[in-house]
Amino acid sequence: MGKLKAVVVVTMISTALSILWRATLHLEDNESFVRCLLDHSHPSHPISSAIYTPKSSSFSSVLESYIRNLRFNESSTPKPFLILTALHESHIQAAVTCGKSHGVQMKIRSGGHDYEGLSYVSTLPFFLLDMFNLRCIDVDIETETAWVQTGATLGEVFYRIAEKSKTHGFPAGVCPTVGVGGHISGAGYGNMMRKYGVSADNVLDALIIDANGRLLDRQSMGEDLFWAIRGGGGASFAVVLAYKIKLVRVPETVTVFQVDRTLEEDATDIVDQWQHVAYNLPQELFIRLMLDVVVKSSGEKTLRASFVSLFLGDSESLLSIMKERFPKLGLSKSDCIETSWVKSVLFWSNIPLETDIQVLLDRTPQTLDYLKRKSDYVREPIPKAGLESLWKKMMELEKPRMYFNPYGGKMAEIAAEEIPFPHRAGNLWKIQYLANWNEAGIEAANRYIDLTRRLHEFMTPFVSKNPRQAFLNYRDADLGSSSHGKASYSEARLNGMKWFMGNFDRLVQIKTEVDPTNFFSYEQSIPLLPHQVHLDDDM
Structure with missing residues (x-):
């Protein structure tokens, strides 16, 4: 019994030392990642104020402020080792560069309405790129267009349009606190789709940061990638910084x-x-x-x-x-x-019509x-x-x-x-x-x-069959997920056909061309073609 106790004690000590060693190594890796971000900071736009680690007093509040499904706001929910609340495009470029060089997963969050938390939860070590600070909206009624950064909410878009016109709107969802980034990149829809199609049908241009850290617009990214980020899920291909949307005509009444x-x-x-x-x-x-x-x-x-x-x-x-x-x-x-059209948004959101439309600028849902x-x-x-x-x-x-x-x-x-x-x-x-x-x-x-x-x-x-179709933006973990390893293509095809049907193969081809190392990956992302997947691709 004495020998057995000794073995148990030694094993416990060994296990404790192993855990301590891994924790120390993880801490060193995190500090190295922070140094990488700081080293790639633009002199005119310091990145330091956008970095939050678990040591930061505001870390929890920043993380929780855009969680819209309480299932993913539990103490047991996996947390990022760092949050980057980008304030400038150079911060996104630094995130991509350092994420790739350190081999860590990056999650991209805009409004937080991701039903399964895939934009801010992972079982792998990950950092969160939070877009909520990037929410500029530039409405041009003369050309009937607007540039909208993806951290903006739909309510903010509707409000800014209404500031300049009573006879223009945008076909998008009826929940004002939904983020533009996820909404449009997954197609987006609303109660004007029978008249004007889905949100992504009304996108004219975009700005992205690609897997090489380049800032690209429609012309420089090419038509294939521009096609993919309008309904194929932007987070599989790039960080979408902004969309140029086409405004639509609505009657005054x-x-x-x-x-x-x-x-x-x-x-x-x-x-x-x-x-x-x-x-x-x-x-x-x-x-x-x-x-x-x-x-x-x-x-x-x-x-x-x-x-x-x-x-x-x-x-x-x-x-x-x-x-x-x-x-x-x-x-x-x-x-x-x-x-008015903008007041109809309040009606659909169960907000009293007599409420001032400034309520559309509120970024927190009425209930969680x-x-x-x-x-x-x-x-x-x-x-x-x-x-x-x-x-x-x-x-x-x-x-x-x-x-x-x-x-x-x-x-x-x-x-x-x-x-x-x-x-x-x-x-x-x-x-x-x-x-x-x-x-x-x-x-x-x-x-x-x-x-x-x-x-x-x-x-x-x-309902539909062969395949039983599903809507990408209604995230559903029951449809399966990919490990992003050697079998990721076959795994992802099962759910990809439900979301994209005949468009799935084109999306895979584009993904393979623009992100061959599969940096932009998450549990339900577009996979690489099988010959592109390597044993060390574990993100």
Whole structure:
């Protein structure tokens, strides 16, 4: 027993020394990385004030300030060894140079709405390049364009446009705190997509820092790379610094409404009619269908269908269209609210319309939750019997909600290969599955994630197949991830085909050409062609 105790003690000491040695080595590596950043600092734009390490008093607050999913703000969540809150393009160039020379992973964060935290969490040692300081917006109404840095939020973009024009807008998401960088590089969409397409369809130019640290625009990067960063996910190819967007015309008066109907108010028949008309309505009219379970005054559960709309026109014109094309909803004059386009953003964000539009400059969401999201595409209407079975399943599961976002209009006119985003003609609408909860801990997370997966699984007969399509910006870890090793191409192809379909192979080719060492990599990034992957590529 004495010898055994001695062996145990020696082993414990050996293990402790090993851990101490690795920690010391890691600390030395981190200090070396900081020195590298400082050595590459531009004299006119010192980088020191943009560097935060765990020793910095503000490290935690900087990290947590743009975490929008509380699942990734736990004490157990892996943290970066350094945060760089870039203040100038030279800081990004230094980050790329030092990241490559030190062989460490770089994560790029703009608004923090990454559903799976892939922009600021990793199991590998990593540093975070946070873009939130780079949020300049230069609107030029004369040319109907704007240069927007990727650290800006959609709300800031909408506000700056409205400052200069009542008759211009930009087709993008309805959540004001979403960051421009992730939104546009993953295609982006909003309630004007039936009129003007997705956000990436309305990008004219871009500024990037490539894998060699070069500042490039559309002309110098070339059309292939410019194509890739408009829907293919910019973080696979470069750091996108800014996009030049094309503004679109909107009327001075638009109309919004939200009408709720339960099963007792003929929701099944109304939803069935929505399925057949929503994608065929005039391009100016977008009607989202939201499904959730509510409890009646009697204590019984029922299904609620909510129809939320933006119409680029006045209420009289809208009522005429609805009476002819979607009469079962029974829309009335009292349901309609006429307002400006920028105020309609408040309506869609559940912000009272009387609120000053300066609220769009707030960069923090009204609430923060634990959440899970998934996505699907629907190619033909769901039979009534299928809808009724869906209502039963939703009432059984209770928590997950579903949003149906109709396509058609401009979306059906743009070729699948025009940009990497392929989900155009043939799809009637996109589904987002949503679960939000307020309970901390892994048990609660597992429970709600499982409920969402079960609803997604239930929908299998009613959605796209071979492949079952998914939307890149609705990040979903269930679709798999890549180790970025020798098998990364085969691993990544499984989910890449769901996001990009026939565009996947072109994205891989471009990735291989512009980033042959795979520096811009993360768990669901575009892989290299197989012959480019080496055993030592472990990032």
